[in-house]
Amino acid sequence: MGNVNASGPQTLRKGLTVLSLLKQVAPEGMGATEVARQTDIDRVTVQRLFLALESGGWVRRDDEGRRYYMGSDGQQLIRSLGSVPGGPPVPLVLAALPAMRRLARQLGDAVFLVARDGRESVCIHREVGDYPLQILATHVGKRYPLGVGSAGMALLAALPERDAQQVIKDNASRLDEYGGITVELIDRLRRNTQQRGYSIMQNYAVRGALGIGCAMTDNAGAPVMSISVSAITDRMSIKRQGEVARLLRHELNSLRRTFFCE
The missing domain is CATH 3.30.450.40 (GAF domain)
Incomplete structure (x- = not known):
């Protein structure tokens, strides 16, 4: 998941939590502060997760760079895993x-x-x-x-x-x-x-x-x-x-x- 400054299953689970939350609020999207408040993940970690997820195509951000949305790759992953x-x-x-x-x-x-x-x-x-x-x-x-x-x-x-x-x-x-x-x-x-x-x-x-x-x-x-x-x-x-x-x-x-x- 990119260059997140933590590794292993714990970081990946946090990334999944963020993806799942973005899926729920689509198409409105969310900012880092909102995600941190709803997930109890600190804001700095959320921002790092956003950057890693964005580099992998899992999320995208708006023109102002403040709100993030589920990307097409993230949507496809959730769908494909849901089928099994x-x-x-x-x-x-x-x-x-x-x-x-x-x-x-x-x-x-x-x-x-x-x-x-x-x-x-x-x-x-x-x-x-x-x-x-x-x-x-x-x-x-x-x-x-x-x-x-x-x-x-x-x-x-x-x-x-x-x-x-x-x-x-x-x-x-x-x-x-x-x-x-x-x-x-x-x-x-x-x-x-x-x-x-x-x-x-x-x-x-x-x-x-x-x-x-x-x-x-x-x-x-x-x-x-x-x-x-x-x-x-x-x-x-x-x-x-x-x-x-x-x-x-x-x-x-x-x-x-x-x-x-x-």
């Missing part, structure tokens, strides 16, 4: 966004944040890289049967065996809509993902594309969310697949240490 009631905590998602931007900048390809909703995967956010040809395999709010797409496969592979088998069974009738994927193929890819530690999905949901996905689990081992990168197949050599997976895991491990300390 059991999804990852909002502070965790907010913390993941700078990580996704770093990945998109480093790799040049599109990066996706995905959560599980029952037997489906749901895209929560995406960042676009600067490579001329982007594979936008999904968009915010888009749902797939869990296991279709690299992010969904990473989540499926992180489930307990019985749960994963039930999801595959429940989705069996839908799989052939996605490049002729079969139950047997999904299960084989799931086991490969478990052995490898990250998913590789090629030419199934999106032709000519290859995706790499990694999941984050909580202290109980349950999948919380996943991040994936998609690119044209020619950009995903075996060597680069491993490098992408390493970068994904590094970012997810950093987030996990902050939010799921033992």
Whole structure:
């Protein structure tokens, strides 16, 4: 969330409090003094949060610079998270966004944040890289049967065996809509993902594309969310697949240490 002079979940929760308050009062907006009074967050911290949220596109200010309003990115985030009631905590998602931007900048390809909703995967956010040809395999709010797409496969592979088998069974009738994927193929890819530690999905949901996905689990081992990168197949050599997976895991491990300390 920018250069706020505090870090970790506490600051992120304060940022979420500010966003939620702005959502309630839209379109009137609020100033720092009003927000401080209603949230019991001191005014200096509110101003720092406003600056960080503004730099990330979550809020915008009026021409005089005194009142702040919910930005389009903030509205989209609230909507997308609201579509997944059991999804990852909002502070965790907010913390993941700078990580996704770093990945998109480093790799040049599109990066996706995905959560599980029952037997489906749901895209929560995406960042676009600067490579001329982007594979936008999904968009915010888009749902797939869990296991279709690299992010969904990473989540499926992180489930307990019985749960994963039930999801595959429940989705069996839908799989052939996605490049002729079969139950047997999904299960084989799931086991490969478990052995490898990250998913590789090629030419199934999106032709000519290859995706790499990694999941984050909580202290109980349950999948919380996943991040994936998609690119044209020619950009995903075996060597680069491993490098992408390493970068994904590094970012997810950093987030996990902050939010799921033992």
